[in-house]
Amino acid sequence: MAGLCIAIVGAESTGKSRLAQDLALRLAADTGLRCTFVPEYLRDWCERAGRTPRADEQAAIARVQLELIDAARITHDVVIADTTPLMTAVYSRLLFDDASLLPGALEAQRRCALTLLTALDLPWVADGLQRDGAHVQAPVDAALRQALIRSQLSWAVIAGQGQDRLEAALTAVTPLLTPQVKAGQGLFTRLQARQDALPSQAWICRDCDVPECEHASLQRTRGRESAGSPGFDT
Incomplete structure (x- = not known):
């Protein structure tokens, strides 16, 4: 049986690579499950x-x-x-006006149990050939959100500085992992305690990057979106 896949997507310089590594290490330590991260092939x-x-x-x-x-x-x-291939598809659309990769990328994204979208709350940092500049962050972020919303994929916004960013990711993935850890074990207890600590209700606004707040608003907006093509506009 194939393992659970948690995808991390987001605009450049939003901490995806660091979060992927830190999250895999933390989950392995907290759950005892065989966890790993897959690096971005484009970098290589x-x-x-x-x-x-x-x-x-x-x-x-x-x-x-x-x-x-x-x-x-x-x-x-x-x-x-x-x-994931979704990032390649989004950049292909924005840079080359080629939307042909998007349908296949979204189909592949459905095989992920959850998609984590890294928020635009970190300072932009140059990284060689891979990064164009801070000006491309907002268009990429908007394109990703539109694709995720229209395709009705399961996703969560991950924001916060330093350790808070990792904690936000752990909060998002905990409901998926709790059933895989046996009850009565210390690992299960920690996971369940994290889940029980989540607020039952959250204040909703439309303009911030607080995951519990923003995603609830976007989910509500999704209900008013057209059920047509999973593509996005620019």
């Missing part, structure tokens, strides 16, 4: 090629990313994916 590709990929190279990058995730799921209980 750019380092080897010495450049960013062309439009005609996007599909292959998305395919390899998915293959790495699927391979990890065979030998692990929980896999944290540092990006």
